Amino acid sequence: MIITIKVFAALYGMLAVIFGAFGAHALKKIFTDDQLKNFETGVKYQMYHAIVLLVLGFNFNFTTTQEIVMGYAFIIGIFLFSFSIYGLCISSAKGKKIKFLGPITPLGGLGLVLGWALLLLNFLKL
Template structure:
C-alpha cells in the first residue's frame, strides 16, 4: 500500500462515518419526534434531542474534515480528530439515547467523557489548522 492509498483511506473512513452518523441522527430525530412523544417525559425528549443534535453536529464535522486535506491540513492529525469525534458520538449521544430509552442512570458518567472527546477533536482541528 502506498502513502497515497493510506491518505485516501484516512479521508474515506471519516466521510463514511460522518455519512452514517448523519443518517442515524436523522433516523433518531424522527423516532424521537414521532415514536417517543407519548412514551417518555418532556425532559426525556429534550435529552434525546440533545443527543440527536450533538450527533448531527459531529457527523457534519466528520464529513467536512474528510475534505480538509485538500486545504493542506495534516491528514493524520485530522484522522485522530475524527476518531475522537466518532468516539464522542458513541459515548455522548449513545449514553443519552440509552438513558432515555432504558432509564439506565449508571451511564451518566459516560456522557461527559463523550463531551471531552468532542472537545479534544475540536482542539486537534485547531492544531491541524495552525500546523498548515
C-alpha cells in the first residue's frame, strides 16, 4: 500500500504540473475567465493533495484499516474532484457540457474530507 500511495502522489503531482501548464497556455485561449478559474481550482486541489499523499507515504505504514481507507479516500477523492472539474470545464468550453460530472465533484470533495477526518482521528489516537 505504501508504494501505491507514493506512486499516486508522484502521478497526481506530475499531472497537476502538466494540467496547470496546459490550462495556462493552451486552454487560456478557449476558456472563459470562470472556466479557467475553475480549472485552476482543480489543479490546485490536485497538487495540494498529491503533496499530502507524498507525506502520508513517508509517515504511515498503512497497516491498519483506518490508514488504508484514509489513503484510498485521498486517491479517489482527488480523482473524482479534480478530474470531474477538468471534464466539466473542457466539455463546457466545447459547448457540450457533460452534466453527469456535476454531482461527481462534491463526491470527490467528500472523499477528501474523509481522508482529512481519518488523518485527524489518527492524530487524536496518538
